[in-house]
Amino acid sequence: MDKDSMSDILLDVRELDVSFDTHTGKLHAVNKISYAVREGEVMGLVGESGSGKTVSSYSILGLLKPPAVINGGRVLYKGRDILGLSNKEAAAIRGREISMIFQNPMSCFDPVFTIGSQMTETVLANDKTASKAEAAARSIDMLREVSIRNPGQLMRRYSYELSGGMLQRVMIAMALLCKPKLLIADEPTTALDVTIQAAIIQILKKLQKQHNMAMLYITHNFGIVAEICDRVSVMCGGYIVEQGSTDDIFYSSAHPYTQLLMKMVPRMDTPLSEPLPYIEGLPSDPTALGEGCVFCTRCPYSRDICREKKPPEVSLAPGHTASCWLRADNASAESGRPSV
Amino acid sequence: MSARVGMSSDAEKRAGKKGNRTGVRLKVARYIIKRTLLFIPAILVILFILYTLIYFLPGSRMAMMPISRGGDALDSLFTSISAPDNFFTKFVRYIYNIIAHRDFGRSTPSSAGLMSDIAYRIKNTLLLLLTGVGATIVVGVPLGIYAALRKGRAADRVVSVITVFLSALPPYTVAIVLAIVICVRLSLLPVTHVASDPKAYILPTVTIALGGIASVARMARSSMLEVLEQPYITALRSKGLPERSVILKHALKNAMIPVISALGGLIAQLLCGTFVVENFFMVPGLGSFMLNSLSVRDHFEILGCAVILIIILMCMNLVSDILYGFVNPKIRLRYAEKPARRKRKEAAG
Ligand SMILES: Nc1ncnc2c1ncn2[C@@H]1O[C@H](COP(=O)(O)OP(=O)(O)O)[C@@H](O)[C@H]1O
Numbered sequence: 001m002d003k004d005s006m007s008d009i010l011l012d013v014r015e016l017d018v019s020f021d022t023h024t025g026k027l028h029a030v031n032k033i034s035y036a037v038r039e040g041e042v043m044g045l046v047g048e049s050g051s052g053k054t055v056s057s058y059s060i061l062g063l064l065k066p067p068a069v070i071n072g073g074r075v076l077y078k079g080r081d082i083l084g085l086s087n088k089e090a091a092a093i094r095g096r097e098i099s100m101i102f103q104n105p106m107s108c109f110d111p112v113f114t115i116g117s118q119m120t121e122t123v124l125a126n127d128k129t130a131s132k133a134e135a136a137a138r139s140i141d142m143l144r145e146v147s148i149r150n151p152g153q154l155m156r157r158y159s160y161e162l163s164g165g166m167l168q169r170v171m172i173a174m175a176l177l178c179k180p181k182l183l184i185a186d187e188p189t190t191a192l193d194v195t196i197q198a199a200i201i202q203i204l205k206k207l208q209k210q211h212n213m214a215m216l217y218i219t220h221n222f223g224i225v226a227e228i229c230d231r232v233s234v235m236c237g238g239y240i241v242e243q244g245s246t247d248d249i250f251y252s253s254a255h256p257y258t259q260l261l262m263k264m265v266p267r268m269d270t271p272l273s274e275p276l277p278y279i280e281g282l283p284s285d286p287t288a289l290g291e292g293c294v295f296c297t298r299c300p301y302s303r304d305i306c307r308e309k310k311p312p313e314v315s316l317a318p319g320h321t322a323s324c325w326l327r328a329d330n331a332s333a334e335s336g337r338p339s340v
Numbered sequence: 341m342s343a344r345v346g347m348s349s350d351a352e353k354r355a356g357k358k359g360n361r362t363g364v365r366l367k368v369a370r371y372i373i374k375r376t377l378l379f380i381p382a383i384l385v386i387l388f389i390l391y392t393l394i395y396f397l398p399g400s401r402m403a404m405m406p407i408s409r410g411g412d413a414l415d416s417l418f419t420s421i422s423a424p425d426n427f428f429t430k431f432v433r434y435i436y437n438i439i440a441h442r443d444f445g446r447s448t449p450s451s452a453g454l455m456s457d458i459a460y461r462i463k464n465t466l467l468l469l470l471t472g473v474g475a476t477i478v479v480g481v482p483l484g485i486y487a488a489l490r491k492g493r494a495a496d497r498v499v500s501v502i503t504v505f506l507s508a509l510p511p512y513t514v515a516i517v518l519a520i521v522i523c524v525r526l527s528l529l530p531v532t533h534v535a536s537d538p539k540a541y542i543l544p545t546v547t548i549a550l551g552g553i554a555s556v557a558r559m560a561r562s563s564m565l566e567v568l569e570q571p572y573i574t575a576l577r578s579k580g581l582p583e584r585s586v587i588l589k590h591a592l593k594n595a596m597i598p599v600i601s602a603l604g605g606l607i608a609q610l611l612c613g614t615f616v617v618e619n620f621f622m623v624p625g626l627g628s629f630m631l632n633s634l635s636v637r638d639h640f641e642i643l644g645c646a647v648i649l650i651i652i653l654m655c656m657n658l659v660s661d662i663l664y665g666f667v668n669p670k671i672r673l674r675y676a677e678k679p680a681r682r683k684r685k686e687a688a689g
């Protein structure tokens with residue numbers, strides 16, 4: 001794919017800025033983040049818990065509710081700004097153009113309607129010409145695509161009768177019913193059993209290829225990133241701190257946060273007696289973000305300047321950027337990449 | 341629902357093939373029948389307790405009056421075994437008379453008995469109760485939902501203030517204020533009951549419903565707010581469903597579950613309201629009749645009225661339980677389960 005071509009950009013998020021009005025003050029959940037997703041590409045949005053991944057993805061579809069406030073920025077979908085659309089305008093995009101699957105499948109289905117009625121309703125809402133029978137047939141076909149064996153019977157079930165893995169398949173099927181161009185997957189396997197996780201990721205990968213659909217894949221697990229993503233944006237405390245192709249991030253990551261996060265993936269060969277790895281220190285308080293780098297309190301390489309000034313975004317290679325003073329110095333000194 | 345019981349064998353075979361849904365319906369029908377049959381022992385137990393309490397009251401008419409009607413089957417049975425005339429045989433006679441002769445007994449030989457006007461009285465009480473419950477739901481639910489959708493805005497505050505105010509007012513105060521303002525000052529409606537005038541039912545119904553509206557509106561509001569916070573509402577929106585269907589179809593049905601489950605208690609509360617209101621507006625219903633019986637210490641009438649009120653309440657409870665199963669598929673499945681399994685499950689979880 002031609003990385004410099006701007007024409008195939010499907011979703012272009014620019015300087016998106018979201019905060020929450022809380023009792024303890026303004027909580028800055030997303031700070032002027034920018035990234036783009038090209039057609040047919042899988043973009044990974046990676047970051048620890050609370051780094052603003054969910055909030056930023058909700059704002060794309062207009063799903064945020066008060067006390068969330070969108071302070072600024074633009075979300076261009078096929079060149080059109082879809083931030084702050086009315087309910088009716090947003091409904092025309094949701095499901096048909098951009099669809100979403102969520103972290104906890106158990107709580108994402110209406111418990112008093114059957115799976116089938118929720119699926120056919122989705123088809124009918126997005127395709128006014130479809131008949132009820134067509135909608136049901138399409139739902140059953142889609143359930144087959146996510147490897148559900150007896151879709152006809154499943155249509156008559158309620159969500160609480162099904163397992164989490166089953167529901168996540170159904171949620172994927174439901175999201176893809178109307179052939180969206182972009183699927184936002186917000187940690188779709190985090191709530192599931194490890195054995196089921198792999199199956200779900202395989203299904204997503206297969207369908208993404210088959211439908212040539214772009215995907216914004218949100219996760220905190222670099223193992224999954226390696227498996228599925230073409231490019232990666234790394235989030236920390238509401239900022240995007242590093243961005244690049246999956247290879248850039250894995251083989252020449254530039255931000256200490258990214259490097260630490262990658263080390264945090266538990267490995268099969270670590271002895272059980274050892275504690276699970278974690279990044280030392282507490283994430284900075286999003287209600288009181290200081291002047292410096294968001295990661296400076298926990299960064300093993302932090303210096304005075306890191307606490308005093310926000311690091312600039314430095315371009316390290318085509319498509320690979322990082323916001324870190326270590327790199328800013330090096331970039332200005334025109335030197336190569338020292339390992340940190 | 342009951343129509344499903346008499347399914348042809350052909351239909352049953354198809355149901356078996358089609359999966360468990362129709363089977364569940366059959367079992368639910370069976371559950372309803374079972375619940376109805378359970379009324380009988382429940383009523384007998386309640387009757388026995390009330391009978392005992394009244395029988396041993398000082399100066400109880402129940403103990404003093406001969407309860408035999410003379411010359412019926414039970415009478416000849418009792419003479420043949422020369423049964424004594426005591427607490428137990430009187431209770432058996434009392435039950436027998438109700439079943440065989442629809443006779444709740446008389447405190448004085450000249451008394452007309454409970455059954456003389458009973459149909460008319462039940463009709464009046466039921467009319468007040470049902471219109472009261474109806475008005476409560478028809479007004480209370482939309483009011484609460486509206487307030488929830490306007491959470492924090494002026495409309496929500498107004499509804500909140502009104503509902504708190506109304507639920508703090510006892511029905512007799514409301515009745516007095518309404519009567520003074522509407523009947524006396526404005527002369528819009530008659531103060532006391534006129535059998536031929538349907539307008540005479542308006543104020544009593546309003547009085548009964550106001551308290552219910554307040555509590556239903558508050559319940560519907562908080563339940564709706566809770567449902568709107570659920571992840572599945574966001575998920576439904578993300579599928580591109582129109583806001584109207586997200587709110588009025590999905591959120592509303594879920595929000596109704598706790599409201600309907602509280603309906604049984606609410607009906608009991610409104611039934612108590614009818615007592616006060618019937619007396620205040622002089623509606624000839626069970627409540628005013630029973631209060632009169634109390635004041636003349638007619639123990640037979642008191643017990644009879646109590647039994648009829650209890651039957652009404654049990655029927656209403658059954659209806660609200662069925663409605664509850666109707667909106668809540670989880671409960672519907674529970675109804676269909678075998679009681680033993682249900683108990684085991686409850687013990688386990
Ligand atoms: N409804 C809310 N009210 C207040 N703060 C919120 C709300 N939702 C999220 N936040 C805050 O926004 C930040 C980002 O949250 P989120 O996007 O859910 O993180 P992630 O998905 O990366 O784990 C967190 O600090 C969280 O506490």
Ligand SMILES: [Mg+2]
Binds near residue numbers: 054055103187
């Ligand atoms: Mg999240």
